[in-house]
Amino acid sequence: MVPTYWKISDINSITLPVNASTQLPYTGQMELSGRKVSSIIDYEIDSLGVLRVNRDVIFPQLRTYPRSNEPEWKKYRAYFRRNYSDAIRPKIILNDTLLVPSQIDSVTISGMLRFYHSPIKDIQIIRTFYPSMDQRFIVEEYQLSNTSDSVKTLKFSNVSLTQKELGHKGNYTHQAFSTALDSIQLAKNETYSFPIYYGATLDEERKSSFNHQQALRTRQSFLDEMYSKLQLETPDPVINTFFYFSKIRAAESIFDSSMGIVHSPGGGNYYAGVWANDQIAHSGPFFPFLGYVQGNLAAYHAYVKFLKHLPKDGSRLPHAFEMDGMLVMDHLDRGAAAMVAYGTSLYLLTSGDERDAEKLWPLITYAIEYCHDMRNKDGVVQATSGKSNLATSSLYFGGLVYASRLAAELGKTVKQKVFQRRAEVLKQDIENYFGAVLDGLETYRQDDGNTQLGHWISLPLAMGIDDRKEGTLRALFERLWTPNGVLVQTSTNIPQKESVILDRATLHALRGAFRVGLVDTAYAKLAAYSKKRLLGERAPYAIEAYPGHMTKQLSTESALYCRIITEGVLGMEPIGFKTTELRPKLPEAWNFLELKDVYISGKPLTITLNRVERTNTIQVQIRIQGRTVLDKNIVNGDPLLLRFF
Structure with a gap:
């Protein structure tokens, strides 16, 4: 039984009630981002229901100078940022008494984070x-x-x-201020509302541009667009x-960047940059389905950044461009070429x-030829270190298929024809080199010499390789599965409850299993x-890892969830620019599914699935702008080809 703290309030919000039945103390976190700012709000509700909030406010474009007593790697995380506790807040006085909002009645999340305090002297x-x-x-708006x-x-x-600092781009000023009236009746x-701003300016920028009413309108407009696009309806309200x-x-x-707007993982460490795994392979292929203009543009800018940095000597591709794209990360061979081949091809087809x-x-062909040249004598891709791993070869296989x-x-x-043939050969080489019996299951080893079950066995499934699906799925969902998701690796030396899980491995496994x-x-x-992620102790998003990395809410993991x-x-x-195959699969627990305003081949359409009563047949309806263009019954899980002209 998954323990829950939160309840679904309505279709687009959840609530944490704070009462005698709530498990306290409770600690939570939520990241909130815009194009020039990101904030990680950490909050704790103690055993008495008293709330404490910490605000980590990050300005991704404002790169600072690293300290002389810090390690060299700190330059990759040198964002202008400040932390603010509840010590920084305005004073509210009623009848010579200072009102301190501390006791909490409930918390609500709906794309914004809202705390409801217990009334103090009849003021809520x-x-x-x-x-x-x-x-x-x-x-932080007070009402x-x-x-x-x-x-x-009152x-x-x-x-x-106000705090000032000289950085790479000029003079930075961090400001925290409120704008309440002197007194009101x-x-x-x-009701009366006023804002506290936590912001920054660069050189001659003026804080007069800080307008909480405009910020609220644009945030709500964004949330409305996210609600209406790619709108999922199933019998499961938690999944919806x-x-x-x-x-x-x-x-x-x-985020805004020197590369144009780009998608970045966030999580306190990764902003205004692009990574071969997160943006190229994971989030980029999702945005075309969403039909979000800024998402598609951000994905495109990431691919172009890699295109502009093709090595002249046939060497490996960089695996990231950090700190506003200024720092090129090419000192490690992390399988970037395979990620680029797969993600770029899939994004373009979609x-x-x-x-x-x-x-x-040219980016795709460079990545593919690099992987081809880096094969070992057994035909699988190896790093410059000479090691070969399952993830890189699986991604390269996906890249060959889509390319x-x-x-x-x-x-x-x-x-x-060349790429098709290479994919056929590589599929067999993956089977021959990585196929293994581990823990009594016919699955894959992650690399040469590894005898433990590991999380990347999910990637062949995600790429459509089903040769060892029974053993691999048992390994993932029986041996590696925990109440928190898929373990990085089984080990006789580490108690399972102390082992690390990775959400992206869990999400790959779920997508692959379907x-x-x-x-x-x-x-x-x-x-x-x-249910665990939405209503459990780390609501409301997918996370990077547990228990490590402070369960950061990386945005890439959320994109991977949608791809399930x-x-x-x-x-x-996607088969071509105007041809997409559907292979819909309704779980037995569902009798319908509808996905509204999903973009396929650049066209918004609605897909509706209805189970034909007491059969394994489903009715598939496709509508474009309210007009039915397809209405067909198929066996659950059978393919259906959509063509747009």
Whole structure:
């Protein structure tokens, strides 16, 4: 039984009630991002229901100078940032008494973070956190309500704090200030609101651009768009709501940079940069389905950045561009070429843009030829260290499959045939080299000499390789599965409860399980995982790892969660720019699924699945702008080809 703290309030919000039945103390975290700011709000509710909040406010574009007594790697995390506790807040005075909002009644999350305080002398205080979507500040908005029958006179003493620092781009000024009136009168049921800003300016920028009302409007507009696009409806309200929340986290983590707007993982460490795994292979292929203009543009900019840095000497590709794209990360061989081959090809097929495909084709061919040249005598890809791992060869296989389809669309028939043949050979080489019996199961070893079950055995499934699906799925869902997700690796030396789990491995495993047809087992695990992340102790998003890395809410993991539905449950598989295969699979527990406003080949459409009563047949309906273009019954899990002209 998954322990829960939160409850679904409505389709787009969850609530943590704080009462006698709540398990206290409770600690929570939520990241909120806009194009020039990100904030990680850590909060704790102690055993008495008293709330404490810490605000870590990060300005991704403002790179600072590293300290002389810090290690060299700190330059890769040198963002201008500040932490603020509850010591920095305005004073609220009623009848010579200082009102301190401490006791808490409930917490609500709906793309914003809202704390409801217990009334103090008939004044209820609600605090709401949200970021500006386009300026360098976050807002903590106070709303005060008079719950009594008498008029209340309140006085305020605003907070104002300024700190300056010289950085790479000029003079930075961090400011925390509130703008309450000196005094107000509140009648019965009347409310008054004012903001506290946590922001930064560069050189001559003025803090007058800090406007909490405009920030609230743009944030709400963003949330409305996330709700309406790629809207999932199933019989499972937890999955519906977690899917919506995942869209928010995936799409909000887009930042201005020297490369143009780019998607970045966040989590306190990764901003205004692009990574071969997170952006190229994981989040980039998701955005075309969402149809979010900024998401698609951010993904495209990431691919172009890698294109502009093709090595002249045939050497390995960089695996990241950090700190506003200024720091090129090419000192390690992390399988970037395989990630680039896979992610770029899949993104281009899914988006259906021939012009972009022609421009990015040299990036794909470079990545593929590099992987081809780096094969060992057994035919699998090896790093410059000489080691070969399952993840890199699996991603390279995916890259060959999608690149061959892309070549066909671009009229490059020779390349199409070459890549198809290489994929066929590589699939067999993966089987021969990595196929193994571990812990009595026919699955894969992660690398040469590894005898422990490990998390990357999920990647062949995610790439559609099903040769060892039974043993691999048993390994993932029986031996490696924990209430928190998939373990990095089994080990006789480490108690399972102390072992590390990775959410992205869990998400790959779930997508792969649906893709290769283990529908009901995959659904049971998906339902448990979704409940744990949405309603458990680390609500409301997917995380990086547990117990390590402070369970950071990396946005990439949220994109991967959404891909479980699009590529897993619905089996969306781009064949060409205007051709997509669906292989929909309804779990036995569901009699319907609807995905509204999903973009396929650049067109928004609605996919509706309905189970034909007491059969393994489902009715598939496709609508474009309200017009039914397909209505067909198929066996659950059978393929269906969509063509757009």
